[in-house]
Amino acid sequence: MNKNQIDIFSGVSARLQMTDAIELTKQSLQAHGAEHDHWGIAWSGGKDSSATLTLIVWMIESGMIQAPKKLSVFYADTRMELPPLSIAAYQIIDELKERDIDVQIVMAPMDKRFMVYMLGRGVPPPNNNTLRWCTRQIKIDPMQDSLAEAIADYDGSILMITGVRQGESAIRDQRITMSCGKDGAECGQGWYQEVLPHAKGIRGRVATLAPLLHWRVCHIWEWLKHWAPQADFGDWSTAAIADAYGGDEAEELSARTGCVGCPLAQEDKALDTVIAMKRWAYLAPLKRLRGIYRALREPHNRLRKPGTDRNKNGSLETNPQRMGPLTMEARQWALKEILSIQDEVNQEALFQNRPAISLINEREEVRIRDLIGSNTWPNKWRGDEPRADTAMDLIMAEGIVQPLLIA
Template structure:
């Protein structure tokens, strides 16, 4: 009788199969879930968090894990998601409601929304070097406020479930490795971070060990089946490259994200014929770049009475530049929606009516960031150099 020879490295090198990934997720949820009466799921609409949401709900429905007293699904709406992701999220919300699970939409207050903050208050678009304010303003802070209110009402800590996975980000992976190695914890069992008793939540990442191919297999082939929840998850693939989404292994971000050198996700999306009408979105990043130029921003003279080291720092966007960008963004929106209405595709609202009214109100009230009046010169105005110690070097050739 033929016998198979064991491989010395099999336990190390063998990759998890789909059903094994399921099993490990159930083990972590069944191990830590019962310690909490309430669970929260942080849902961004991307591939990993959508996998998490739909997998957990199906696991509860199929009896694989025991449901808590209540599960709160919190959808982070940044107002900047790629159209297929936003459209898919709306469909999945409806399907979750049919299963008896309502989704709470978490959104930044009007004054902190991305375009309102830029065009209304005049704060320059974020950049990676010195001024990356967007993620905290439009995603982290609103979710924290929501969580604080929720925990305050419940009177106890909740278990926050996240879609963090190994391999998504090298920086994030390092944090995962450090956390998982604590007390000999195993990454495959899910990332469990127990926080201080007075904090809002403890965190568990049930799909930490899932390979990216398992995520796509779930979204494209399993979750859409009636026996696995009948979710519209296959729509998400378009935002990551369509049929080639898994091979591209792309990441998505905000529409026209000013923090990246290329609109990779949008470029992949526009290769699909049905989404070609979104091509005007490519004009967003040039608008953001233009707003950061000196001629479109104010600048301190350096002669003001203050203790700032950077005496002549660049500051907010001029009113004229805000108006120019506002009209340019509305033109993009109108151009897209005119075609969308003709071909029966989802419309895009970069600035809805409420946000437009808010921005115009900011202008009428002459709103500027703190410590700015609007009377400062523009950044391209020639002026004497003022150093941190207050000394002045006059212009070589005069003003």
């Protein structure tokens, strides 16, 4: 914590700031909540949505706001969460169930999960430019499907509450919409806020509300670490969430939340922070994931279109020699590497009596091997294309051929 934060955020001043922030949240829920009988909370297990969830449940329980007729919590389990966060999330799920709150675990279907899609179907790891398949596939679509199911037998609309915050900098505010990949943001929350209400099948039936929009990151930490764990505020297991971002140093960091080893983040700040703590140091082998994802994007691990394929009009495709899916050898290699990281972590976990992790569970491994065994390729690929590091004539979209020059 820097000096400034200590001044602002200690004693009476801190309490006043929190009380003001909570009061605004209350007003926002009172103003918009009453119009909807059914509220849903889109929860990723990260700091912002966890603060939103626990605060709202406490406000209802303490009589600060009126409960909706129905409250559903949608926990987005991507199977890729940072272990301390997913462990804390499942503790909070138990605490919600003890209160008879409806909790839906939202997970992508087997073939769409990150590891299965990548290693079984052969789609390269996502990147910021051409191939950003992950957020929609492992977060947005499953959330949309769960919502559609939740409102299917129901006439009214649902108020979907998200953990989007406006944050401290005006620059970042403009990036809220698609906040995934930005430091300090929670991957998916911006999408839930902007994309979900317009999604097919639920359009017009979902309104969104971000009641912590005005909260600053220091309010979030204060709530998660010092308020929510107290019996008076709900006795929640939220301290461990702040822990995942750096424990007592958490205020300093505005780490983003997302998948462990996210290939889109510039650095794995959250994981670095976690493994710097002695009790989580056994997770250090997870650092190797990003290197594996990087290697999988290299030409020697992928196929390339030879440049001769025609589209349905008979003309050459726009990018006739584009790089494509992972070779079978690359998938086998990465599967072995990722399973060995998992084994290494779990052996140490067993030794130290710490929680085990699951990067690829048994069913996912079987499915990946099945897909590889049945020679599965992404759409428009056959598998007989050359490896992307094969030297070949350069073919432009106009059909101009620049022959390979051999010295």
